[in-house]
Amino acid sequence: MPRPRNQAERRAQLIDAAARAVMSIGATAVKLRDVAAEADVTPASVLYYYSDLQELFSAVFDHAAATYLVIRKDAMAAAEGPVEQLRACIHSGVPWPGKGEESTRLLFELFPVALRNEAVAQAHRLFFGRQTELYRQVLAHGRDTGEFALTAEPLALGRSFVALEDGYAMDLLVGTATAEEIEARLSAHARMVTGHPAFG
Template sequence: MGRPSRAPQRRAELVAVARRAVVERGVLNLRLRDIAEGAGMSSGSVLYYFPTLVDLLQEVQREAVERFCADREQAASARSDPRARLLAMIRSGLPSGPEDELCVLLYELGTIARRDPAYAARHIALFERQVRIYAGILEAGVATGVFELTAEALTVARNLVTLEDGYGLHLTLAVPVMDTGTAESLILSYARTATRCDLEELS
């Protein structure tokens, strides 16, 4: 019997190295050589597992999107009250600051989406997946009588995700223009208006 292939393990190691490199160097300054040096490999060896740097970064993006969304889904599903679920979603969507690795990674990789359709498609999928989570919470709140929406659930959900994206970008700047608590309060202000529900008592 032959030895089991180490390819999955090596690929996972390269994804981890690339993830750290993107956060530390930024995606626009990243070179294949940076990944190779970080992994203790030659550039040719890296290309054995990923034909191009683009292919490697696509896997980094896929993993980051899945981890971010899974964390948010878990945070929301841990509660039964739609109000508590909405609050948990808002809190789980904001970066803690410039050192928040996962959020910084997603913002960095998002810059490629302006030019690459494959990256753009995954970025759109990230947005839409979060919108669906929010919409489900909002619809449950309407069904149980705790929310009275000022617009369609899908519209409110899209606005909430867009607010998170905008404020989150500011939170990850080298010099943040606000802190996470302020951003959360601003999003909650919109959520209270959009749901006609006082969420402060759950804070």
Template sequence: MGKPGRPKNQTARREALVDAAGRAITERGLEGLRIKDIAAEAGMSAGSVLYYYPELDDLVLEVHRGAVERFLRARHAVTDEVTDPVARLRALIASGLPADAEDATHRLLYELHSRADRSAGHAELMASLFAHEVGLYTTVLEVGAATGVFTLTAPVGDLARNLVALEDGYGLHIVSRNARLTRAEAQRLIRAHARAVTGRAEL
């Protein structure tokens, strides 16, 4: 017989804690994040949080891993079924930007990426996300070039990395509430760059 109070579904409890920690980080930031904040979000005791994650850093790393996976799934969901290179590139650009300053996924990712300079695990997740996003752009650019739709002005890898970097830079301004840069303006600017490097005036 199990110990009194021990959860029957430990996987579900761990997932609930990861979700709760993600919400707490989005609302409060990483600095000063406390076990009791996560417990309150999850509707559990602080002891329950520590039972599953004795080290807070391990829980934060799980939050980062889950956020990266969800973000990439969402990007694939809106682009994978689009076959026309021009339409796919438009969809890809749109999917990489925050909806607004309150976009929870982007706010969480930017906050978690700040751990990369102090943690090999977080650095690996940030690098992995970047590589996957570069891969998404590389694919659409290569297909467009191979079919004669795009006339690329530089090596495809360079163009793909620049597009991801533009997303990241403009996205940070959006979630940081820069009044001079809206999502619509950021999307216009990235599409203008894409037109310049692909030779497609209608992008």
């Protein structure tokens, strides 16, 4: 690893190294020495920047979640009107082959850590809440413009969309669904809860 110019750069390099290690052998199997080897530094160097592996995992989750949310927000911002914005929200939440599937797999690899690490658990709760809020906003907008005839409150429907995304993403990761099938299922759900014929 090239010598960084500052601590922020070193931390970013360690987050990338930890992410690669997690993707390679899984969060529950990763040891401090694995991250150090991936970063081409000593374990002591890792501990200089992070107090332990759990703190580093929390940073990895935060970074991955923030990147994922930026992609979703940008996709929605580029769309016009509630229908296209909801399409964009659905499409950007599907783990498409390449970076989309890789980022989803990384987040799923880190989910078990949340069961024993309060910092990661809190990050996961915030991540779920922020994704829910994206759906809530567009669903409320469609309701207010009269384009959507919602079957429930926007917040409740937003939660259901995110929960479905998580479940369907696991289907993809274990090989029982494709990205195209997931998008079709979410679109069908959108038609059911919005009453809009553009979905389905």
